[in-house]
Amino acid sequence: MHNKGLGITVLQEFKWTKKMPLDTSLGKGSKQKISWSKKVLIILGFLFVLGAVALITVAVVQNKPLPKNMKYGIVLDAGSSHTSVYVYNWPAEKENDTGVVQQVEVCKVDGPGISSYSKDVEKAGLSLQDCMNTAKQVIPKKEHRDTPVYLGATAGMRLLSLDNNKIADKVLLSVEKSLRLYPFDFQGCRIITGQEEGAYGWISINYMLGNFKQSSSWMPFQQTSTETSGALDLGGASTQITFEPTDSINESPENFMLFRLYGKTYNVYTHSFLCYGKDQALRLRLANDVKNAGSTNLQNPCFNPGYVKNMSAVDLYGSPCTAKYKLFSSSFILITGTGDYHQCQQNLQDMFNKTECPYSRCSFNRIFQPELSGNFGAFSAFYFVMNFLNLTSEKDLSKVKETLKEFCSESWQQVKEKFPDIKEKYLSEYCFSGTYILTLLEMGYGFTSENWGNINFLRKIKGSDAAWTLGYMLNLTNMIPAELPSSPPLSHASYVGLMVLFSFLLASVVFIGWLYFWKPRCLQKGII
Ligand SMILES: Nc1ccn([C@@H]2O[C@H](COP(=O)(O)OP(=O)(O)OP(=O)(O)O)[C@@H](O)[C@H]2O)c(=O)n1
Ligand SMILES: [Ca+2]
Known part of the structure; x- marks a missing residue:
């Protein structure tokens, strides 16, 4: 009521002032009052x-994104056929997040693997x-001393060593001596076990795919986790299969590894078959063929027709995979290709012993394997061969089988003319390798057309090579925490954004309230 009265008074004063322009004293006072209210309003608006x-x-x-402080790490993959040097980096402040490490x-490295x-x-x-000099150039000088270097040797x-x-x-020792010459933080050279090789490959690809991310939303306890992907790695001397089985039958403890990563437990099956990498598998097959044929002159269905190769006995029997098959004193084995996919596959099936199994289920050679589940990432030679x-x-x-059948039947001469830029060693082995991959996956591991x-x-995957090396480094640098780091439910950006929004809302409510209950005189005319 008081408010209304004041409004009328002001209106009357205004009218009166207008009608009696000569009464300067009254008119002046009211103008002063109006301009004072306006000023307060302007100041408030300005402050707002x-x-x-x-x-x-x-x-x-x-x-504003902070200037990134990058950390670096080097891993040498000393494989049976060659060595690769990987340089990774990641932002220092995010090192425990998943998916931040990049190749x-x-x-x-030029030349063969270190075992040669x-x-x-x-x-x-x-x-x-x-390659170490290349790493030195890639990594900023100020980071050299803090960059760990690991060398892992495989099959x-x-x-x-066998x-x-x-x-x-x-x-x-020789590789260690060489690596110590560099300004990096040398962390050791060692032969990793087949089980580690499989497990680190699995960690690598799931880390790169972001499968360890627990997507938490508003409620921190409402976390959903993604399924993991299995890992299939085919090297020159061994092959690994690793996956998270759906059933928890654990008949063979040596084939299981338990990981606690980002607050979740993973019970992972893994097995590494030594001598079943593609180079050793070929030697194993040829050594058996020589034994079965009783001759060093072989007609081989896994090479293109017209392909002829003289293989040295030292090369064939020089590894522990084939040493026991050496019967002949001949120093060469003559291989002539016949290019018959079906015969090649039949021939290769003998390498997978499916008859004995001491467990409820096996892959081959008396090795336990749970039922296959989920998707699989197949890398290294699985990729090289299938990509070719x-x-x-x-x-x-x-259709895969048809393509392979066709490729195997092509004459060696034709194949060479079609692919003049591909190394002859690789090219000559693609018929064998493709057929071996199919036999290993179908007959060995039990994949079907379904x-x-x-x-x-x-x-x-996302710019980084699929290999066990990333998982190895993540593990040795403790970059994967066992528990999910406790973090506020909102990201910093969302927090600030919401604070700004709510401040606006509050300020608007106060402002509207102020307008409504303490109407400034300049607005009261309109209200009445
Ligand atoms: N373009 C390419 C590159 C490689 N290879 C073959 O792929 C196999 C090796 O794959 P890789 O994963 O590099 O094996 P390594 O790591 O050297 O061996 P391992 O893991 O068994 O120690 C070799 O037989 C090599 O001849 C191929 O067929 N085509
Ligand atoms: Ca390898």
Whole structure:
């Protein structure tokens, strides 16, 4: 009521002032009152805008990306056929997040794998120098001292240490000596077990795919986790299969590894078949063929017709995988290709013993394997071979077989003319390798035409090569926390954004309330 009265008074004063322009004293007083209210309103409005601008500025400045402080790590994959040097980097402040480590460089060392230097061990270390110099150039100088270097040797060195442990140690010493010459933080050279190789491959690809991310939303306890992908790795001397089975039958504890990653427990099945990498498998097959044929002159269905190769007996019987088959004193084995896919597959099936199984279920050679489940990422030689045959996206198993049949039957001369740029060693083995991959996956692991589509042949994931090396580094640098780091339910950006929004809302409510209950005189005319 008081308000209304005041309004009328003001109106009357105004009218009166207008009608009696000569009464200057009264008119002046009312003008002063009006301009004072306006001033307060303008000041309040100005402060309001200033406050809003300040809030937005704080939000923007606070969220401006900080200059990234990058950390680096080097892993050498000393495989049976060659060594690769991987350089990774990640933002220092995010090191426990998943999917932040990236491959920045991969350098393929010239020459064979380190296990091939058993006769001249010093050369094993020397062979790494070019790639280590590349790593030195890629990593900023100020980071050199804090960059860890790891070397993991796989099946080639496992075989060498079975054959001659002392020489294997000498090779490791030679590479260690070479790596210590660099300004990095040397963390050791060792032969990793087949189980580690499988498990680190699985960790690598699931980390890169972001499968360990627990998508938490508003409620921190409402977390959903993604299914993991299995890992299939085919090297030159061993092959690994690793996946998270759906059933928890654990008949063979040595085939299981328990991981607690980002607050979730994973019970992972893994097995590494030594001598079942593609180079050793070929030797194993040929050594058996020589034994069965009783001759060193072989007609082989797994090579293109017209292909002829003289293989040295030292090469064939020089590994622990084939040494026991040596019967002949002949120094060469003559191989002549006949290019018959069906015969080749039949021939290769003998390598997978499916008759004995001491468990409820087996893959082959008396090794326990749970039922296959989920998708699989198949990398290294699985990818190289299937990529050459243009079969990485073929989801129809019968078409895969048709393509392979056709390729095997092509004459060696034709194949060479068609692919003049591909190394002859690789090219000559693609018929064998393709057939071996199919036999291993179908007969060995039990893939069928129904779940063939679950296999994804891949080389890289989000710019990083699919390999065990990333998982190895993540583990040794403790970059994967066992528990999910406790974090506020909102990201910083959402928090600031919401604070700004709510401040606006509050300010608007106060402002509207103020207008309504304490109408400034300048507005009261309109209300009445
Ligand atoms: N373009 C390519 C590259 C490689 N290869 C073959 O792929 C196999 C090796 O694959 P890789 O994963 O590099 O094996 P390693 O790591 O050296 O061996 P391992 O893991 O068994 O120690 C070799 O037989 C090599 O001849 C191929 O067929 N085509
Ligand atoms: Ca390998």
